[in-house]
Amino acid sequence: MDLSVNLAPHHKVELRLRNPIMTASGTFSNGVEIAKHYDVERLGALVSKGTTLKPRRGNGVPRTVETAAGMINAIGFQNIGVSALIAQVAPVWEKWSVPAIVNIMGETLEEYGTLAARLDGVPGVAGLEVNVSCPNVEAGGMEFGQDPRAAAAVVREVAANTSLPFLVKLTPNVNDIRPIARAVEEAGAHGITVMNTVPALAIDVKRRRPVLANIFGGLSGPAIKPIALRQVWLASSVVEFPVVASGGAMTGTDVVEFIMAGATAVQIGTASFLDPSAAWRILDEFEAWCATEGLKSLDEIRGVARRRD
Numbered sequence: 409m410d411l412s413v414n415l416a417p418h419h420k421v422e423l424r425l426r427n428p429i430m431t432a433s434g435t436f437s438n439g440v441e442i443a444k445h446y447d448v449e450r451l452g453a454l455v456s457k458g459t460t461l462k463p464r465r466g467n468g469v470p471r472t473v474e475t476a477a478g479m480i481n482a483i484g485f486q487n488i489g490v491s492a493l494i495a496q497v498a499p500v501w502e503k504w505s506v507p508a509i510v511n512i513m514g515e516t517l518e519e520y521g522t523l524a525a526r527l528d529g530v531p532g533v534a535g536l537e538v539n540v541s542c543p544n545v546e547a548g549g550m551e552f553g554q555d556p557r558a559a560a561a562v563v564r565e566v567a568a569n570t571s572l573p574f575l576v577k578l579t580p581n582v583n584d585i586r587p588i589a590r591a592v593e594e595a596g597a598h599g600i601t602v603m604n605t606v607p608a609l610a611i612d613v614k615r616r617r618p619v620l621a622n623i624f625g626g627l628s629g630p631a632i633k634p635i636a637l638r639q640v641w642l643a644s645s646v647v648e649f650p651v652v653a654s655g656g657a658m659t660g661t662d663v664v665e666f667i668m669a670g671a672t673a674v675q676i677g678t679a680s681f682l683d684p685s686a687a688w689r690i691l692d693e694f695e696a697w698c699a700t701e702g703l704k705s706l707d708e709i710r711g712v713a714r715r716r717d
């Protein structure tokens with residue numbers, strides 16, 4: 409049974425995964441710690457913590473809160489910055505056979521270009537995920553992902569500065585995701601990740617204040633899976649390139665659902681907070697399902713739920 413997928417089938421540099429299970433940005437750190445306990449090389453791909461040009465300390469605390477069937481976070485991009493990532497983390501990734509994808513976030517168009525240029529040709533970096541959808545920063549982030557022209561401009565800037573394959577991570581916080589998905593495909597991205605967290609709020613009645621220091625945050629976990637499924641369905645109905653699903657996947661069956669909606673690969677995020685080995689359990693469950701169904705290739709089920717016959 410061949411579970412491999414290619415996230416950049418139309419690009420000169422391939423992004424081939426041995427299976428469609430990826431980690432989601434910000435929920436797995438940069439993979440180095442977890443690799444001491446679990447076999448990261450079994451996974452399809454790793455996605456780094458959102459990386460910015462300069463190191464960032466992130467928002468004040470509290471930054472996370474558990475909600476019904478999910479959690480809200482407003483980390484605010486605490487990260488070591490791209491120079492430290494290149495110097496300290498990429499050399500570790502280089503030794504691994506699993507592709508590592510760097511999630512990047514700029515405050516300006518120029519910063520996206522600079523980040524892409526810095527990471528181009530770095531051994532150990534297999535691709536980029538360009539975040540135009542972060543709800544937890546004042547500048548940049550989601551603003552770029554809510555307008556097809558702004559999103560396309562980011563894509564052109566990244567494409568001009570790297571030969572790496574790259575995905576663009578979209579926000580669900582738009583009227584219609586389809587024009588954005590089409591715009592980033594036309595501008596030269598190699599795929600999209602659908603979706604980032606859903607903007608949300610929690611209130612502490614004792615303190616009579618918002619729970620999070622940042623007030624608002626992004627909702628993730630099983631609560632958002634039906635929203636993510638719909639967005640994956642909509643986006644993959646208008647583009648040819650790969651759609652990577654992100655949002656509430658907790659089981660192997662969830663992965664099958666996302667692929668049936670049109671996804672090529674599926675990221676595991678909040679599930680890892682409940683259980684650090686969730687990605688491996690989900691991979692086991694998914695492989696078992698494929699074996700039971702006698703699947704030869706994932707092409708047999710990709711987008712099958714959208715068929716009208």
Ligand SMILES: Cc1cc2nc3c(=O)[nH]c(=O)nc-3n(C[C@H](O)[C@H](O)[C@H](O)COP(=O)(O)O)c2cc1C
Nearest residue numbers: 432433434458481539604628629654655656677678
């Ligand atoms: C604590 C936390 C930190 C996150 N950090 C990032 C980030 O740095 N960049 C990014 O693009 N997405 C980030 N995300 C969003 C996840 O990658 C994922 O898209 C989202 O949580 C939905 O998937 P899930 O329900 O499986 O967690 C973060 C999510 C959480 C919960």
